[in-house]
Amino acid sequence: MAPNALGVVEASFARTKDHHTQWICLSAPNGRFFVSAEIAKPYRTPEILKNRRGSISRTLGRVPTAVVISGYVGVPVDEDYVFSRNLGQMKNLAGKRILLIGCGTVGGFLAQQLAQSGAGAHGGKLLLVDDDTLQGANLGRHLLGAPYLTWNKAEACADFLRLQLPHLDIGSSPTSITKQIDILGRYDICVDATGEEALSIALNEHAVRRRPDFPPMLYVWIEGNGAAAVGFMAHDPERACFxxxxxDLAGQKRFRLLRDGVEVEAGRNLACGDAHYIPFPVSRAASAAGLACDMVLDWSNGDERHRWRSIAMDHRRAIEIKDGNPDLIVRCPACGNEPT
Incomplete structure (x- = not known):
């Protein structure tokens, strides 16, 4: 069927280090076939493999058990297949430049979900930014485990994701975003997953001063002890900013998700290096990340109908609030004086 194949196969064996195992791909008009060929141990002698190389096929052909041939079925793992398979008619995040600030409890899971949605594929870029390190106290609800202890969180998440999805261009920065805030304008969308209100306000003011020529800013955070998750995207000057x-810094939130009388429980364990933390289950962090990933995917597909979204995860403590597009507040110190 293929007279030239014999010589090619023999030559391929000659190039191997051990001279007795070879992977072979035969490409023919009727298909592509993957096999491994392994010469049985009794026939791996220098006499056969070197001195009688010209007659090796005849020698091995007389003994059916001299060569073990195993067939394999290939499966697609290319970028187009991997990152589009689960999205149906939706566009994935390939080709987009995405900046994720914060790789902690929520940000770690979000980084993984963005990567699995194609962020960093086909010329795109996913940059992770965080100046914190992974500690033992984080292991109970973080994407990463013990092998990454004492690593910078951004660098650790990027390393983990590159191992899982080598197709992607994933970068990391261990420097606080406040020291490199000008990089925000280089991306198609920026996500703040830190849950730190003061930082979010600073990022918002930076974005408001430069819009509309500035990428959308998506903020995601958890309310209370995992009672609810919130995602909010700000971009349009005619709509609300963060x-x-x-x-008012000390005033009431515009959308009150926590029920009356619900207090936020805080933890403190100085002996273990936990000066202050808010306890909530890992499931709540994964749900918040899922909410943010959905919003990024909708943005990528041109759907920005609901820029403020929430998920009530503990109905004893949280109230269901309808998703929507809140209007700006005229007396807002960040955007209220902007022309509309």
């Missing part, structure tokens, strides 16, 4: 959600 500061519009709480105009």
């Amino acid at each position: 500061k519009c959600l709480k105009v």
Whole structure:
């Protein structure tokens, strides 16, 4: 069927280090066939493999058990298949430049979900930014485990994801975003998953001063002890900015998700290096990341109908609030004086 194949196969064996095992791909008009050929141990002698190389096929052909041939079926793992298979008619995040700030409890899971949605594929870029390190106290609800202890969280998440999905261009920065805030304008969308209100306000003010020529800013955080998750995307000058959600720093939030009388429980364990933390289950962090990933995917597909979204995860403590597009507040110190 293929007279030239014999010589090619023999030559391929000659190039191997051990001279007795070879992977072979035969490409023919009727298909592509993957096999491994392994010469049985009794026939791996220098006499056969070197001195009688010209007659090796005849020698091995007389003994059916001299060569073990195993067939294999290939499966697609290319970028187009891997990152589009689960999305149906939706566009994935391939080709987009995405900046994720915060690779902690929520950000770690979000980084993985963005990567699995194609962020960093086909010329795109996923940059992870965090200046914190992974500690033992984080292991109970973080994407990463013990092998990454004492690593910088951004560098650890990037390393983990590159191992799982080598197709992608994933970068990391261990420097605080406040020291490199100008990089925000280089991306198609920026995500703040830190859950730190003061930082979110600073990022919002930076974005508001430069819009509309500035990428969308998506903020995601958890309310209370995992009672609810919130995602909010700000971009349109005619709509609310992040500061519009709480105009007065010490005032009430625009959308009150926690029920009356619900207090936030805080933990403290100085002996273990936990000076202050908010306890909630790992499931709540994964749900918040899922909410944010859905919003990024909708943005990528041109759907920005609901820029403020929430998920009530503990109905004893949280209230269901309808998703929507909140208007700006005229007295907002960040965007209220902007022309509309």
